[in-house]
Amino acid sequence: SQTIHQWPATLVQPVGSPLSLECTVEGTSNPNLYWYRQAAGRGLQLLFYSVGIGQISSEVPQNLSASRPQDRQFILSSKKLLLSDSGFYLCAWQGNRDQPQHFGDGTRLSIL
Amino acid sequence: GQQLNQSPQSMFIQEGEDVSMNCTSSSIFNTWLWYKQDPGEGPVLLIALYKAGELTSNGRLTAQFGITRKDSFLNISASIPSDVGIYFCAGQLGGSNYKLTFGKGTLLTVNP
Numbered sequence: 001s002q003t004i005h006q007w008p009a010t011l012v013q014p015v016g017s018p019l020s021l022e023c024t025v026e027g028t029s030n031p032n033l034y035w036y037r038q039a040a041g042r043g044l045q046l047l048f049y050s051v052g053i054g055q056i057s058s059e060v061p062q063n064l065s066a067s068r069p070q071d072r073q074f075i076l077s078s079k080k081l082l083l084s085d086s087g088f089y090l091c092a093w094q095g096n097r098d099q100p101q102h103f104g105d106g107t108r109l110s111i112l
Numbered sequence: 113g114q115q116l117n118q119s120p121q122s123m124f125i126q127e128g129e130d131v132s133m134n135c136t137s138s139s140i141f142n143t144w145l146w147y148k149q150d151p152g153e154g155p156v157l158l159i160a161l162y163k164a165g166e167l168t169s170n171g172r173l174t175a176q177f178g179i180t181r182k183d184s185f186l187n188i189s190a191s192i193p194s195d196v197g198i199y200f201c202a203g204q205l206g207g208s209n210y211k212l213t214f215g216k217g218t219l220l221t222v223n224p
Contacts, residue, residue: 097208100143100157
């Protein structure tokens, strides 16, 4: 069966520091991969998605970037974090475009 | 862009009561999904609906894909304390469109 892993689960970072969040999927090949941010108001905002290695689509202009160096690995990065980058970051995978997305357990990011 | 109106925003019920929540859209979707999110975790898929008019059950949960393809509801029967959480609807066009459009969630509280 397929599983998705995100780490770390919790992260506290100072303003201006870099960021790297990792997401890996097991048990499937060539998945579509997604990064979301969930603010305290509960809504899920799509940040990036990827349909293959090296292919990244950005949904909103922001201080973050994403990369997909391997088929089942999706990384969310920033060179310099802002206070507004705080939130709950969720990675999701999808077998093909007509199937549901399945989410990881998320990373709680706090910026001080 | 597409928007989903999910209601109610929150519900406070007694254990054993039935619950109903729904989502409506200004445009059609080809797939409706219902997720549940526990505090500090990622959303978990409850039910996926692929066909207009489809009625699907998963234990005490029942969901329907509206005939117009612009709405869906989720019912929970005989609620229990572990039903507490945020329930999200999501619509998916599929085909060349990879993205999910999410409702803002229904926060369910169950009093034992």
